[in-house]
Amino acid sequence: MAATLIDKIWDSHVVARRADGRDLIYIDRHVLHELHAPHAFGKLARAGRKVRRPDLTFSALDHTPRSAPGRTDRNAKGEVLELIAAMREGSHRNGVRVFDLGDAEHGISHVVAPEIGMVLPGSTHAVPDSHACTVGGLGALAFGCGTTELEHILATQVIAMSKPKRMRIRLEGAIGAWAAGKDIALKIIAGIGVAGGRGHFIEFAGSAARALSVEGRLTLCNLAIEMGSRTGLVAPDDATFQWIAGRPWAPKGAMWERALAQWRHLNSDDDAAFDTEIAIDCSALEPQITWGTDPAQAFAIGERVPDPSSAPADRRAALERAIAYMGLTPGEPVEGLDVHRVFIGSCTNARLPDLEIAANVVRGRKVAAGVHALVVPGSGKVKRDAESIGLDKVFRDAGFVWGEAACSMCAGSNGDRGERGERVLSTTNRNFENRQGPGARTHLVGPALAAAAAVTGKITDVRKLMAGAL
Amino acid sequence: MEAFTILRGAAVPLLEDDINTDQIAPVGQGPKINQDYAELLFQRRRNREDGTPDPDFVFNRPQFRKPALLVAGRNFGCGSSRESAVWAFMAVGVRCIVARAFADIYRENCLQNGVLPVTLREMDVERFEALVVASDGHGDFTVDLGAQTITAPGGERFHFDFPAADKTRLMEGLDDIGLTLKHADEIAAYEAEIASEAPWRQRADIGSIG
Numbered sequence A: 001m002a003a004t005l006i007d008k009i010w011d012s013h014v015v016a017r018r019a020d021g022r023d024l025i026y027i028d029r030h031v032l033h034e035l036h037a038p039h040a041f042g043k044l045a046r047a048g049r050k051v052r053r054p055d056l057t058f059s060a061l062d063h064t065p066r067s068a069p070g071r072t073d074r075n076a077k078g079e080v081l082e083l084i085a086a087m088r089e090g091s092h093r094n095g096v097r098v099f100d101l102g103d104a105e106h107g108i109s110h111v112v113a114p115e116i117g118m119v120l121p122g123s124t125h126a127v128p129d130s131h132a133c134t135v136g137g138l139g140a141l142a143f144g145c146g147t148t149e150l151e152h153i154l155a156t157q158v159i160a161m162s163k164p165k166r167m168r169i170r171l172e173g174a175i176g177a178w179a180a181g182k183d184i185a186l187k188i189i190a191g192i193g194v195a196g197g198r199g200h201f202i203e204f205a206g207s208a209a210r211a212l213s214v215e216g217r218l219t220l221c222n223l224a225i226e227m228g229s230r231t232g233l234v235a236p237d238d239a240t241f242q243w244i245a246g247r248p249w250a251p252k253g254a255m256w257e258r259a260l261a262q263w264r265h266l267n268s269d270d271d272a273a274f275d276t277e278i279a280i281d282c283s284a285l286e287p288q289i290t291w292g293t294d295p296a297q298a299f300a301i302g303e304r305v306p307d308p309s310s311a312p313a314d315r316r317a318a319l320e321r322a323i324a325y326m327g328l329t330p331g332e333p334v335e336g337l338d339v340h341r342v343f344i345g346s347c348t349n350a351r352l353p354d355l356e357i358a359a360n361v362v363r364g365r366k367v368a369a370g371v372h373a374l375v376v377p378g379s380g381k382v383k384r385d386a387e388s389i390g391l392d393k394v395f396r397d398a399g400f401v402w403g404e405a406a407c408s409m410c411a412g413s414n415g416d417r418g419e420r421g422e423r424v425l426s427t428t429n430r431n432f433e434n435r436q437g438p439g440a441r442t443h444l445v446g447p448a449l450a451a452a453a454a455v456t457g458k459i460t461d462v463r464k465l466m467a468g469a470l
Numbered sequence B: 001m002e003a004f005t006i007l008r009g010a011a012v013p014l015l016e017d018d019i020n021t022d023q024i025a026p027v028g029q030g031p032k033i034n035q036d037y038a039e040l041l042f043q044r045r046r047n048r049e050d051g052t053p054d055p056d057f058v059f060n061r062p063q064f065r066k067p068a069l070l071v072a073g074r075n076f077g078c079g080s081s082r083e084s085a086v087w088a089f090m091a092v093g094v095r096c097i098v099a100r101a102f103a104d105i106y107r108e109n110c111l112q113n114g115v116l117p118v119t120l121r122e123m124d125v126e127r128f129e130a131l132v133v134a135s136d137g138h139g140d141f142t143v144d145l146g147a148q149t150i151t152a153p154g155g156e157r158f159h160f161d162f163p164a165a166d167k168t169r170l171m172e173g174l175d176d177i178g179l180t181l182k183h184a185d186e187i188a189a190y191e192a193e194i195a196s197e198a199p200w201r202q203r204a205d206i207g208s209i210g
C-alpha cells in the first residue's frame, strides 16, 4: 500500500501497541541537555530504574554555558553550575557520555548530532527540547519531548505516542537572491500560522526544498515546531547522503553501502495520501523578517507594519499588543528602524554556511556605532571550521564578538540578552515577548539580514546594501 | 501519578490565544535546580516593571490564589517543550485546563502529569467562557472525568469529548513507564531484529569501528 515517508519511518519503529492504544516507537538516538537531564535522572533513581541504553543516550551542555571568548563553566552562576554538575553526575552514574565543554563534540545538540553523523536518515531521535525537529532535515523522525517523556525513554528506549496526521507542504519555485531556508520557513509560518501544523507531522517537499543545501533543510525543519507541528522532515536524497558520508559516526565501507540501499527507499510513494496538503509559492521569495511577537508575524523586508483597525475583530487586541511591545507604528516600514543588537547563532542558523553568508556581507565593513554584534557558532566544530577559513577574523575585524559555541542569546539562559526596549535582529526561532531579555524587541531574520543590520545600524535590505545602493 | 476523578474549584479566565511556555514558565537568566514552581508561574506578567506585583493580573487576584481550573484560548502552551510550564500550574492547584486548542507537546505534558486538558465542543465554548468570566472566581466549577462533564456554579453542565485511552490512564493514575515495561520482551526482541537488519541503528558510533 502506498505510504508517506512519515508512515514508513513510524511503522518501521513500532515495537508494540500498548493497552491504551498508544504505539511504542523505538528511539534510535536520545540526547539530553542540562536543563532537563538532572530532573529526569533524579526521578529515575527515585523509582529505582536504570537507563536502558546508555550507549544510545548522550548529554549535551548547550543552554547555559557562557559564550564569552575563553569561557570555562566556572564563570556560570551558582544555580546554573549546580545544574551542570547534576547533569554530569547523573550521566556519569548512568554510563551516559557527556559532550562537555572543550570536547570535539561540544555544541548545541541539534547542530552536533547531525554533524558527527549521529543522526541518520530513516532513524528516530528524541531530545527534551522542542527544536529536536531540526534533524528532520536529514530525513529522520525527531521528537521534542517533556521531562516525563524523557524519563520514559531513558527507562524503556521507546516513546508512547498515537500516530499524528500527516501534512505535506510543497514548496515550489526558485527563491530570490539572499533568501534561504529561514526565509522559506518564515513565509510558511506567516501563511499557515503558528498553529497551522497542530496535530500533524510535516513533510517538506517540492523543488524549493530540494534546492536547499542540507544545512538549509536543517534550518527549515528547525522551524516546524513554530508551525505548531511536533516535527518536520525532508526526504533524504543524494545531497543528504553525500553530506553524511565520511562523518565520524556514520557507517563506513560495506556497512555504508548496506545502509544506503535501505535509505534510497525513504520517500513518500507517488500515490501516498496526506491528511493535509499545502502549497506555498516560493518563486522569487524575498528575505523575510518578523515584525511582531510570534513567528507568524513575518513579511518580506520591504513591507509595512499592519494596521490593527483593518484586522478581524478577534485578532485586533493581539496585533495592538504586539505592535506596542515592539515599539512600532501601524503602517510604517520596518526597513530603516534603528538596531541596537545583532545575534547570529542558535540551532536555527549557526552552521558553517550561515556564518559564510553573514561573513560575505560583513567582509570589509564595520559594525555600526552603537550596535552590539555577537556571532556564536552552533558547535565547536563549526567554530573550528569557520576559523580555518578565516571567518572569525572577518567578524572580529568588523567589530563583532566571536563567541564560544552555546545557545547563548537565543533564550538568554546563559546571561547573554538584550536590554529593555532594545531592537534585536536575531537569527533564532522565537520572537516571543521577553524571550531575549525582559522588554527586548526581537526581529527574526536569516544571517544575511542580521549581518546587514549590524554594519548599517538599521534594519536594512541586504540586496540594496550589496548592490551598493545605500 | 495522582488519579483524576472529580475536581472542584475556581476557574481562572485567561482568554488569550497563543500563550506560550516562555510566558507561563520563563527560564530567564537563572535556571535553577530547585525551582519554586508557584513563584515561576507567569513570573514576568505577574510583576510590573518595578518588580512589584501587578494587582490586575488574574493570578494575583485573591480569589485565584488556589484555583482548580484554567480557561484559555487557542494554541495554548505553544513554544518550548519545557514541562515546568505544567508544573507551575500544578503548584498553584490547577489540575484541569480548558482551552480552545492545545499545542501538541503541551497537551502531552499535561497528560503525563495527571492534568486534564479539555477542549469543549465548538457550540459550547463561548457560553462556557462567559460563565467563567461572570463567576469571577466566586463559586466552584466541577469537573467529572468519568462522566466527561464540567458543571458551572449555577448548575449548567457541559459535556466534552476525550480519548478513551487517555481517560483510563488519568482516572487510574497509571504509571506510564510501568505500562510500557509490560512490553519489555518485545522491546528486547525488536532490538535484536534491528541489530541484524540495520546495525547502524543499534550502534551510535558504528563509523568509528569501521
Ligand code: SF4
Binding pocket: A062, A063, A108, A110, A129, A131, A346, A347, A348, A406, A407, A410, A411, A428, A429
Ligand atoms: S539554540 Fe535556542 S532554540 Fe536551539 S536548542 Fe538552544 S535555546 Fe533551544
